[in-house]
Amino acid sequence: MLKKEFWQGKRVLVTGHTGFKGSWLLHWLKRLGANVSGVALDPESERHLYVCTDAGNGLENDFRVDLRDPALVRDAIECCSPQIVFHLAAQPLVRLSYDSPLETFETNVMGTAYLLDALRTVTGLEAIVVITSDKCYDNKEWVWGYRENEAIGGKDPYSASKGAAEILTASYRHSFFAQNRTGLATARAGNVIGGGDWAIDRLVPDIVGSFMKNETAIIRNPHAIRPWQHVLEPLSGYMLLAERLAEDPKQFGEGWNFGPNVEGIWEVRKIANVLKACWGGSADWGTTGHADTEKKEARILALDNSKALFGLGWRPVWDTRTALQRTVEWYRGFNDGEDLTALTLAQINEYETALSSMEQMEPIK
Secondary structure (H helix, E strand, O other), X not given: OOOHHHHOOOEEEEEOOOOXXXXXXXXXXXXXXXXXXXXXXXXXXXXXXXXXXXXXXXXOEEEEOOOOOHHHHHHHHHHHOOOEEEXXXXXXXXXXXXXXXXXXXXXXXXXXXXXXXXXXXXXXXXXXXXXXXXXXXXXXXXXXXXXXXXXXXXXXXXXXXXXXXXXXXXXXXXXXXXXXXXXXEEEEEOEEEOOOOOOOOOHHHHHHHHHHOOOXXXXXXXXXXXXXXXXXXXXXXXXXHHHHHXXXXXXXXXXXXXXXXXXXXEEHHHHHHHHHHHHOOOOOEEEOOOOOOOOOOOXXXXXXXXXXXXXXXXXXXXXXXXXXXXXXXXXXXXXXXXXXXXXXXXXXXHHHHHHHHHHOOOOOO
């Protein structure tokens, strides 16, 4: 379980706080009693999770800053003087990185460098968790999950930028933060799903968006294999990692995978079929009939979460089917005009209850 007493009154900075994962994290951190500040661009529309769930309510500071501006990044850091930092801000899409490779590298690599450089002079900083991606590995299309000691790489611009961010973070950890006794780690999650994600070219938002319009969802590659998990799974891992980093920066200052168990590594078509069943009615999906050869995406990608299981005591709580059911529940609520803030907080409460029950199980040894 997360330690509520650790977070009570803690000064926490979240970059990318107006995004999908960032907004869920804001709700959870505030629930735990943290004093939260954010650095991000404006949300793209009124339907985004940050807006429709009032995620910014109660923030200590809300900086609308582009990470590619080092002076503004430094000013924001000096203003909020964080004790814990979660770096989520990024250009997060593989296919968009083909259209905007320079913006992807500038944001994901140099933006991370500007942030870490501003943080290395902060007094009282306890822990930094830099969120990269499962796509940071040199993907050889293996059928088994990648471990944290596998080679870093990336063929498309997005994956390469996340691999570069891993190397950059390791350099700053060894060169600067080790002397400061500030814990600095990277976190790599699987394909994250959940309510409030409206990003283009993401499977679940694309499918659900089609269902909402009573249209047949079109899928590019139904045989692609990914590690699927609800957004609350990696967020629980990020927060647990931050707690451990604050306790022992040297031991936990490494890269960590937060992915589902092997049972959660599914083909895209299985995801589509479960979404179709959960949505009901006339919901259906089809394929383009051909792969996109210009914007190539890996066919197989899986993570090995053994290190987090045995090194942190973290483990997945919701299986993939439950994650999909909760995701559809949220989008149904959006479609039906429900109170989305209440629905979001209810799902966090449900997850915490399930997590508490799991803690009663025999501990991982």
